[in-house]
Amino acid sequence: MTLSVDGFDKEKENHTPSNAEENHFDVAIIGSGPAGYTASIYTSRAKLKTLVISGSLPGGQLMTTTEVENYPGFPNGINGPDLMIYMQQQSERFGTTMLIDEVTSVDFGSKPFKIFTGSSTYTSDSVLISTGATPRKLGIKSEQEFSGKGLSYCATCDGPFFKNQDIVVVGGGDTALEEATFLTKFGKTVKLIHRRDNLRASKILQERAFENPKIEFIWNSSIVDVKGDKKVTSVVVRNMNTAEEKNLEAGGVFVAIGHEPNTAILKGQVDLDERGYVIVQNGTRTNIDGVFAAGDVHDFRYRQAITAAGFGCMAALDIEKWLVETKGK
Structure with a gap:
C-alpha cells in the first residue's frame, strides 16, 4: 500500500479488505x-x-x-x-x-x-x-504563504537558520518566552509581540526575558500581515487599543501561541x-x-x-x- 500526498507515490491504490479476517x-x-x-x-x-x-x-x-x-x-x-x-x-x-x-x-x-x-x-x-x-495559527491570510519560508512554529527546530537577523516571536506564555530567549543566541534582535499588557508565563521566565537586552516587548499588539517576496522580510503589527499599524522588519517570525x-x-x-x-x-x-x-x-x-x-x-x-x-x- 502506498501514499499519495506531496511526493508520496500512489502507484498502488488503498486496499480495503473484503472480509473480517483481512480487516x-x-x-x-x-x-x-x-x-x-x-x-x-x-x-x-x-x-x-x-x-x-x-x-x-x-x-x-x-x-x-x-x-x-x-x-x-x-x-x-x-x-x-x-x-x-x-x-x-x-x-x-x-x-x-x-x-x-x-x-x-x-x-x-x-x-x-x-x-x-x-x-x-x-x-x-x-x-x-x-x-x-x-500548532495554533495566527489566522491571517499570509500565514500559510510564508510557512516554512521564514515563518515557523518551532524555534528549536529552525532557530539556527536565522543568524544575525531581526526575529519576531508571537505569544505570552512559557513557550513564547522560552523560544524568545533561545532565539537570542542567533538573532540580532528579538521582538516579542503579545496581545495583552502582561504575560502568562511563569515568573522566572519573565525575569529572564526582561533582563535579556536582546528582547524587546511590544504590548497590546498583534500581527495582521506578513510580507516578503520568496521569504519573510517584514510584519505588519496593529495596536489593539489604538488600531495604529506599523511595519517591522523581520527575517523570521516564530508563532508560539500553543x-x-x-x-x-x-x-x-x-x-x-x-x-x-x-x-x-x-x-x-x-x-x-x-x-x-x-x-x-x-x-x-x-x-x-x-x-x-x-x-x-x-x-x-x-x-x-x-x-x-x-x-x-
Whole structure:
C-alpha cells in the first residue's frame, strides 16, 4: 500500500479488505509522522500484522517543513517530506499496510478494538495513537504563504537558520518566552509581540526575558500581515487599543501561541488531560489495556521529530511485549 500526498507515490491504490479476517490486525496505528512510522517499522519487523492509517496528510507536520538539520544521520540536513517518505518506505519494506484515510471514530470499549474510517471498519488486538498535535495559527491570510519560508512554529527546530537577523516571536506564555530567549543566541534582535499588557508565563521566565537586552516587548499588539517576496522580510503589527499599524522588519517570525492535540476522536475513549493531550503511564500505556500513545499527541514538552520517533520505538516495544503476554504472539 502506498501514499499519495506531496511526493508520496500512489502507484498502488488503498486496499480495503473484503472480509473480517483481512480487516483484522495485530497492531493498528492511527496517524503517521515519525512516531507512527517508527513504531510500524518495529512492529512489522517483529512479524506483527500492522496497519497504519495515515490521515489525509501522510507524514504529519514534517510534510510542511522545508529543511530538517537536527535529525541524526543526515550531516547535510534533509527535507521534511523526504525524511517521511524514507520512513514510510522503510516501514513498507517490512510489510506494513498503509492506508490513506481519516479515522472518524474508535471503540475501545471492547476487544478487539474497532476503528472506523471514511471507507471501512478495522479491528485490532492493539492500538497505537500517534495523531500528533497542530500548532495554533495566527489566522491571517499570509500565514500559510510564508510557512516554512521564514515563518515557523518551532524555534528549536529552525532557530539556527536565522543568524544575525531581526526575529519576531508571537505569544505570552512559557513557550513564547522560552523560544524568545533561545532565539537570542542567533538573532540580532528579538521582538516579542503579545496581545495583552502582561504575560502568562511563569515568573522566572519573565525575569529572564526582561533582563535579556536582546528582547524587546511590544504590548497590546498583534500581527495582521506578513510580507516578503520568496521569504519573510517584514510584519505588519496593529495596536489593539489604538488600531495604529506599523511595519517591522523581520527575517523570521516564530508563532508560539500553543498547540492543539489531535484527539477529538478519542474523547470518552481514553483519558485526556485538561488540554486534551493523551495521558500516558509506564512509558506509552494509556488507561485502556492494549491502547498506547506516542509522539506529540501526549508529549507537549519536547515536540521534536527525534523524540517522537523515540516514543514510537518505545510504544512498539511495549506493544510487542503486551501482545506476547496477553495473546501469545
